[in-house]
Amino acid sequence: xxxxxxxxxxxxxxxxxxxxxxxxxxxxxxxxxxxxxxxxxxxxxxxxxxxxxxxxxxxxxxxxxxxxxxxxxxxxxxxxxxxxxxxxxxxxxxxxxxxxxxxxxxxxxxxxxxxxxxxxxxxxxxxxxxxxxxxxxxxxxxxxxxxxxxxxxxxxxxxxxxxxxxxxxxxxxxxxxxxxxxxxxxxxxxxxxxxxxxxxxxxxxxxxxxxxxxxxxxxxxxxxxxxxxxxxxxxxxxxxxxxxxxxxxxxxxxxxxxxxxxxxxxxxxxxxxxxxxxxxxxxxxxxxxxxxxxxxxxxxxxxxxxxxxxxxxxxxxxxxxxxxxxxxxxxxxxxxxxxxxxxx
Ligand SMILES: NC(=O)c1ccc[n+]([C@@H]2O[C@H](COP(=O)([O-])OP(=O)(O)OC[C@H]3O[C@@H](n4cnc5c(N)ncnc54)[C@H](OP(=O)(O)O)[C@@H]3O)[C@@H](O)[C@H]2O)c1
Numbered sequence: 001x002x003x004x005x006x007x008x009x010x011x012x013x014x015x016x017x018x019x020x021x022x023x024x025x026x027x028x029x030x031x032x033x034x035x036x037x038x039x040x041x042x043x044x045x046x047x048x049x050x051x052x053x054x055x056x057x058x059x060x061x062x063x064x065x066x067x068x069x070x071x072x073x074x075x076x077x078x079x080x081x082x083x084x085x086x087x088x089x090x091x092x093x094x095x096x097x098x099x100x101x102x103x104x105x106x107x108x109x110x111x112x113x114x115x116x117x118x119x120x121x122x123x124x125x126x127x128x129x130x131x132x133x134x135x136x137x138x139x140x141x142x143x144x145x146x147x148x149x150x151x152x153x154x155x156x157x158x159x160x161x162x163x164x165x166x167x168x169x170x171x172x173x174x175x176x177x178x179x180x181x182x183x184x185x186x187x188x189x190x191x192x193x194x195x196x197x198x199x200x201x202x203x204x205x206x207x208x209x210x211x212x213x214x215x216x217x218x219x220x221x222x223x224x225x226x227x228x229x230x231x232x233x234x235x236x237x238x239x240x241x242x243x244x245x246x247x248x249x250x251x252x253x254x255x256x257x258x259x260x261x262x263x264x265x266x267x268x269x270x271x272x273x274x275x276x277x278x279x280x281x282x283x284x285x286x287x288x289x290x291x292x293x294x295x296x297x298x299x300x301x302x303x304x305x306x307x308x309x310x311x312x313x314x315x316x317x318x319x320x321x322x323x324x325x326x327x328x329x330x331x332x333x334x335x336x337x338x339x340x341x342x343x344x
Contacts, residue, residue: 004029004078005028005029005030005031005058005076005077005078005079006023006028006029006030006031006077006078006079006080006081006241007031007033007073007074007077007079007080007081008020008023008030008031008032008033008081008083009033009062009064009073009080009081009082009083009084009109010033010082010083010084010085010125011030011032011033011034011046011059011083012032012034012035012039012041012042012043012046012198012200013083013084013087013200013201013204014192014196014197014200014201014204014205014206014230015083015125015189015192015230015233015234015237016032016081016083016084017045017046017197017198017201018194018197018230018231018233018234019081019083019234019237019238020032020046020049020057021049021050021197021234022231022234022235022237022238023055023238024049024050024051024052024055024057025050025051025052025055026052026055026238027051027052027053027054027055028055029054029055029056029058030055030056030057030058031058031059031060031073031077032046032057032058032059032060033059033060033061033062033073033084034046034059034060034061034062035061035062035063036061037059037060037061041198041199041200042198042200043059044198045197045198046059047059060072060073064084064101064104064105064108064109065100065101065104065105065108067108067111067112070108070109070111070112071111071112071115071116073112074109074112074113074115074116074119075112075115075116075118076116076118077116077118077119078118078119078120078121079119079120079121079122079123079241080109080113080119080121080122080123081123081125081237081238081241082106082109082122082123082124082125083125083237084101084105085101085102085105085125085161085162085165086098086101086102086161087158087204087205088158088204089156089157089158090157090294091157094153094154094157095153095157098157098158098160098161099153099157099160099161099164101161102161102162102164102165103161103164103165103168105165106124106165106168106169107168110168110169110172113182119182120182120183121182121183121184121241121242122169122182122183122184122185123184123185123186123187123237123240123241124165124166124169124184124185124186124187125186125187125189125237126162126165126166126186126187126188126249127158127162127188127189128142128188128189128190128226128251128253128310129148129151129156129158129159129162129163130147130148130159130162130163130165130166130186130188131144131146131147131148131188131251131310132146132148132159132308133146133147133148133149133150134148134150134151134152134155134156134302135150136302136306136308137306138305138306138307139307139309140308140309141309141310141311142308142309142310142311143251143310143311144188144249144250144251144311144314147163148160148162148163149163151163155298166186169184169186170186170247173247183241183246184246184247185240185241185244185245185246185247185248185249185250186248186249186250187233187236187237187240187250187252188249188250188251188252189228189233189251189252189253190226190227190228190251190252190253190310191205191208191225191226191227191228192204192205192227192228192229192230192233193205193206193208193209193227193228193229193230193329193330193333194229194230194231194232194324194329194332194333195230195231195332195333195335195336196333196336196337196342197336199340199342202337202342206333208225208259209262209330209333209334209337210337210343212262212263212266212275212276213273213334213337213343214343215274215275215276217276218276218278219276219278219279219280220259220260220263220276220277220278220279220280221259221279221280221285221288221289221300221304222258222259222260222279222280222281222282222285222304222305223258223259223303223304224256224257224258224259224307224308225256225257225258225259225262226253226255226256226308226309226310227253227254227255227256227257227326227329227330228252228253228254228323228329229254229323229324229328229329229332231324232252232254232321232323232324233252235321236250236252236315236319236321239319239320239321240319243318243319243320244314244315244318244319245318248314248318250312250314250315250318250319251310251311251312251314251315252312252315252321252323253310253312253323254312254323254324254325254326254329255323255325255326256307256309257326258279259279260277260278260279262330263275263276263277264277265327265330265331266330266331266334269330269331269334270334270338273338282304282305285300285304286300286301286304289304
């Protein structure tokens with residue numbers, strides 16, 4: 001039986017939590033999936049969220065690798081927003097740790113949607129990583145016409161995970177020709193910043209900001225970062241349930257900024273703290289990357305100095321998105337970190 005609820009997978013996560021908050025404020029019935037419902041860092045902030053009239057929050061345990069738990073979580077739902085994935089770019093075992101959760105996990109989600117027979121709308125969280133090919137030109141503007149088909153396990157396991165999981169969704173949707181097939185949209189955020197709601201949210205994209213907050217590096221790499229606000233990403237997911245093209249692929253990107261300029265904005269707004277803002281020259285940056293455990297020289301050669309842009313106008317047109325300014329996003333990222341002592 002259809003119970004009219006929206007399932008949000010990965011609801012404890014950074015983007016998932018903001019989607020849950022957005023839906024609850026709109027008075028929706030939300031079923032939030034987490035792997036451990038006893039862990040306060042995963043569920044404490046969800047339980048405190050404001051719920052508008054007619055809304056409700058149910059928290060259920062689900063692991064993407066446990067098919068029974070996935071079937072149970074999706075059973076009876078009308079809407080599914082699938083954000084759960086492992087958001088790391090390097091691992092000693094990239095197949096098992098990065099690719100499998102996305103690909104096997106998404107296959108299990110699709111299988112559960114099929115079994116339920118109640119799901120009418122499905123939004124899948126993809127990424128710019130599913131779009132960006134290994135080779136791109138300085139100044140190039142990428143659109144959703146491009147696919148990261150050449151991502152490899154060795155060079156770009158996260159891109160491979162996001163591209164392959166999206167293909168699982170698209171192949172399923174394409175081959176289904178019955179009239180009752182669920183509506184499907186994929187959302188492709190760039191680097192997501194904005195208020196974290198749990199200390200767990202500092203480990204993914206916000207680790208870039210945490211390097212500034214904790215002054216992990218005395219000098220910064222000359223790196224341009226494409227940025228979008230987590231609250232806008234959440235709104236785009238929720239709108240995509242009912243707006244935009246069926247089968248649509250929407251980039252969510254507000255703009256770009258150099259890492260050192262991000263630090264300058266934070267210094268202006270939070271002058272009582274110390275912020276690194278000296279930028280390394282390109283050649284020094286290459287040397288630093290050669291010795292750094294989290295980046296490689298090949299990554300540095302492609303990403304430092306060269307600038308890549310994204311065309312998010314389809315989301316502005318079809319989903320009627322208006323992006324928060326990057327300044328606002330950056331400034332709003334910091335208070336929860338400082339006020340909760342999450343930087344300690
Ligand atoms: N943050 C970004 O800049 C960014 C940009 C583009 C795309 N994305 C995509 O957006 C989505 C959410 O990212 P995020 O930044 O919010 O990351 P996140 O905070 O790490 O959230 C991901 C969630 O996935 C869940 N998860 C991981 N493995 C799972 C498994 N085996 N079974 C069930 N749940 C599992 C985790 O749940 P537990 O807490 O229960 O472990 C976690 O809460 C991902 O698909 C990511 O690829 C993120």
